[in-house]
Every structure is written in C-alpha cells, then in structure tokens.
Amino acid sequence: MSAFNAFKANVPVAWSPNLYITLVRGIPGTRRLHRRTLEALRLTKCNRTVMRWNTPTVRGMIQQVKRLVVVETEEMYNARKQKVANHRDLCPPLVVNHRPAPTTDSST
Numbered sequence: 312m313s314a315f316n317a318f319k320a321n322v323p324v325a326w327s328p329n330l331y332i333t334l335v336r337g338i339p340g341t342r343r344l345h346r347r348t349l350e351a352l353r354l355t356k357c358n359r360t361v362m363r364w365n366t367p368t369v370r371g372m373i374q375q376v377k378r379l380v381v382v383e384t385e386e387m388y389n390a391r392k393q394k395v396a397n398h399r400d401l402c403p404p405l406v407v408n409h410r411p412a413p414t415t416d417s418s419t
Contacts, residue, residue, distance in 0.1 A: 327384035333360040
C-alpha cells in the first residue's frame, strides 16, 4: 500500500470547495490526451501539487487521469503538511563548521 493510500485510509473524506491534486506518476509513456489534460491542470512534473476548485469540469479531468494523480481535500492536504512539518522538527538540520577553532594563548 502506498503512503498516499495509507494516509487516505486514516482521514475521513469530506466535501471541500478546493481540491489539491498531486501528480504521482510520470508523464512519459502516457496517452496524448492524458498529457494534454495534465497540462490543462498545470501539472508538469512529478510530486507537484496544484489547488483547483471542486467543479464538475475539474472532477471530469481528474477522472480521466486518475491513475496518474492523487486528489486530496483541503483538510487532508493540511494534515499531511502538518505531519511533514512535525517530522522535520524532530530531525534538526546537521550544521558542520569547517573553520578551525580559535586558539587561546594564555602565556601572555
């Protein structure tokens, strides 16, 4: 089970005025119609997320490329971003200082 499917299983899906669409599979090798649909959704690279209004037109476009994208509601998107932020807080960045330590001369 992918991470996105596991995340979806934990959060109840509610209606949202905005949809967050993430391209999770590559564009090469797909049909021309699917590439044009992704271009219309402004999805050009993998793991990019766009926000679109929840309209019948957008839902139809998503239906066409559903095997290439993951759709999240606003609540699901914010929960995922919060989870990533919490994970980053647990692992602070490693800071390496390449300058030599100043020597203190106490003989004077």
